Amino acid sequence: MKARKWMVLLLGMVTAQVMAEPIQVVTEESQFITLRNGRIGGAATEVVELTLNRAGQTDYKINLYPWARAYDIATNQPNVLIYLVARTPEREALFKWVGRVAAAQYYFYKLRARTDINPQNLDDARQYSIGVMRNDFRHHYLLHHDFSRLVLSAGIEENFQKLLNEKVQLIPMTDSSVAHECARQQFDCTKLERIEALGFMEAELYMAYSVSTDDAVVEKTRTAFKQLEQEGTVSRALLTLQNKP
Structure with missing residues (x-):
């Protein structure tokens, strides 16, 4: 029984350590992601921030790049979250997909x-x-x-x-x-x-992790995103992401 308790405690410590790894978040300025007074915002950014905070992943930084640069970082480096990226059959194995944020x-x-x-x-x-x-x-x-x-x-x-x-x-x-x-x-x-x-x-637009990101990070983020979906938080944000001028 003691061995089982130690195992649970050890797994918890490992998960906490994994989630403590800093996450680099990359995106591009668009109608979904805004830059105002030096702060990156917008409805899609709000969904990402709420998801990461719910997942206990507070050590992250969002960076704006031209799309080609953001995509290159997300396909070549570990611990990278990219948004919004279209989910296609050709890209399925290139990322670990978290959740659908919008359609375009x-x-x-x-x-x-x-x-x-x-x-x-x-x-x-x-x-x-x-x-x-x-x-x-x-x-x-x-x-x-x-x-x-x-x-x-x-x-x-x-x-x-x-x-x-x-x-x-x-x-x-x-x-x-x-x-x-x-x-x-x-x-x-x-x-x-x-x-x-x-x-x-x-296209269906997602937030997704680079493929070399630890599975524990990905699963915890997916769980957080699903919770926000069930609470209606994501759908409320989506109201401002409709394809209307």
Whole structure:
């Protein structure tokens, strides 16, 4: 009996030690994640912070990077949490998935003045240069669908600027991301046009750990996230993550 008690105590000490390991949290500024007065916030960040605090993981730091850099860190270093990352079959083994925070619908946009750009379907769209972020869901999706004229950027702001400067002809973005970038870059959104004929791409956006992160950390974080889901905390945050300008 004493041996069993010691075993339980030892396991508890090991778990506490694992959870004490500092976590590097990486993300990119977007309509979901904001930077105001030097503080990283937004509804998605709130969900992440509440989850980590509930899990007892208080030793963490959130860092903003261009998406390509954040993705590179999360796929190559231990003890990294990335958000928001699209969950796809190709990425399934690259991360340890914690929980779904939001869903996104991406539409193709062009400059309204470019009346010469008028694709009627995805086959038509392949002839145009398309701006995407390296290792973003849209990059992988379009590669999978045999798009070859992809122009890569490190992050959202750079990619958006390429459209405005006519260095690319199309970019896939959510409606709310377009509105966010127009406001951030002081650009008149009425000068952009969403191409309805091409439909949309849809992705489920998660928080996820790097694959080399300890399983005890991952499981404790998953449990915390599920508790917040059941309490309605996540769904309340999701109300501000809808794809609306």
